[in-house]
Amino acid sequence: MMVEDIRPYGDHPDDGAVQVAFTLPLKAGPQAAEAARELMRQMGIEDAQVVHSRDLGGDFTFFVGYGRCRHRVNPGALEVPRVDLEVMDFRAVNQFVRERLGRKVLLVGACTGTDAHTVGLDAILNMKGFAGHYGLERYPEFRVINLGSQVPNEVLVARAVEEGADAVLVSQVVTMRDVHLGNLTRLAELLEAEGVRDRVVLVCGGPRITHDLAVELGYDAGFGPGTTPSLVASYIVGELDRRRVAGRLGEAR
Ligand code: B12
Incomplete structure (x- = not known):
């Protein structure tokens, strides 16, 4: 209509x-x-x-x-700024990882800076999930490290590097005085300074996060209110596969 x-x-x-x-x-x-x-x-x-x-x-x-x-x-x-993709369900994501990536995917997540609002990140990562979708911890093909609340950017980056994370997931809920903008920017810069920015899929989320804002701040994707774990899972594995294919094409040349 x-x-x-x-x-x-x-x-x-x-x-x-x-x-x-x-x-x-x-x-x-x-x-x-x-x-x-x-x-x-x-x-x-x-x-x-x-x-x-x-x-x-x-x-x-x-x-x-x-x-x-x-x-x-x-x-x-x-025009609606959003992560545009076909959302796969739990079973399809796990199958996609087995067939296309051939190894487990490691995710490291945290609420950074002074932010103590863990409910949003937990909705995505925790086993029990959100809105009828299993959380990412439930996926057999994912290993999830949830560092919890008020994690300094340095700690998150160090853990991501130590574990060889495939994706880093950050939650920012408090936006008073634009505290989230500084926090998110510093994290992206820190990953860059450590030379690992290109090696991870970097995503952020929160009630006032848009995909456009995330991209502007140097992230691969941003997720706002109502985001489901399946959407995030589909995005991350799809992005890892795109990078894998791009790498392979690069080698063939
Ligand atoms: C619960 C709550 C708290 C709890 C948090 C408990 C916890 N463990 O999380 C407590 C009581 C601790 C708390 C404290 C404070 N809070 Co509070 N809190 C809330 C409240 C009521 C609900 C938030 C929530 O749980 N939403 C439910 C989740 C599921 O939604 P969500 O976060 O949006 O997450 C979804 C998406 O955004 C997305 N998402 C979120 N994160 C991520 C991350 C990734 C990687 C991805 C992919 C997706 C994603 O996916 C989720 C699922 O769809 C909100 C008001 C409201 N109704 O929203 C205020 C609110 C967020 N709080 C607020 C404030 C001001 C505070 C305090 C500063 C109050 C004070 N003066 O002390 C403190 C700050 C504490 C701190 N240091 O951070 C303000 C923030 C204002 C602003 N714009 O910055 C709000 C909006 C209330 C208000 N109207 O003023 N709070």
């Missing part, structure tokens, strides 16, 4: 109904509420109403607003 120029849906189709939430650096009161409404109007929201506000103390007020969004979007005209 070709969808064009849609608006949000609330009460009835195309009514544009939206809810927004934000905090203003203002003392709670009528002046602050009017500032919130004006801001919503400037966002393109008509019939802007403040339906909830709370004094956060320290001259900050939190607002929830409702209104009708004037803007429209044509989803068909958008």
Whole structure:
């Protein structure tokens, strides 16, 4: 179905109904509420109403607003940055590794820097998996080393080098003050400095990670919300195979 120029849906189709939430650096009161409404109007929201506000103390007020969004979007005209591949299931990935790579694949993962949010990385790596997909530890053709939380980049790189990792998987959930950008960049640079960047498939993930951002930071791929272990497994083994084939072609020349 070709969808064009849609608006949000609330009460009835195309009514544009939206809810927004934000905090203003203002003392709670009528002046602050009017500032919130004006801001919503400037966002393109008509019939802007403040339906909830709370004094956060320290001259900050939190607002929830409702209104009708004037803007429209044509989803068909958008280019979606993502890892584009055919996702194989558990059985197919293991078979692919046996037939195409002929050896076990070694994965080293960590939440790096100060980040202690392990749930996302564990969803991908832990045996029990996520959203009905087995985690990568369950794959007989993978060996997984999960270093856990708050791992310094240096420790992750040292372990990846020591073990001869095929892939390094990094999770970054906290993005306050763009801490993830510095962390991820330093890891890529460190692998480069150790001369192993080209020898590993380097992937990162987290709720605010996009594939485009990851590539921009020097990664092979980035995975955002809703990522399944099967997608990550399919990407890694596919990438290892592409590199294997490219290497073989190189030798033949
Ligand atoms: C649980 C949680 C915690 C737990 C973490 C426990 C643990 N062991 O992980 C605890 C209580 C410790 C915690 C602490 C903090 N938290 Co917290 N936390 C959350 C919460 C509620 C859920 C996160 C979660 O588990 N999501 C579920 C997983 C499955 O989703 P996911 O991480 O997106 O993972 C998926 C994908 O992103 C992807 N993925 C993720 N990683 C990777 C890695 C790879 C390699 C790949 C391929 C894919 C991948 O695949 C996963 C599956 O699809 C979120 C809010 C929210 N609702 O999201 C806040 C949140 C992340 N926390 C936040 C904050 C601020 C903190 C603290 C700083 C609070 C404080 N002031 O102390 C501390 C920081 C601690 C630290 N040093 O990191 C903020 C971050 C804001 C920001 N933008 O940076 C959030 C968004 C809450 C908020 N709205 O303010 N937190």
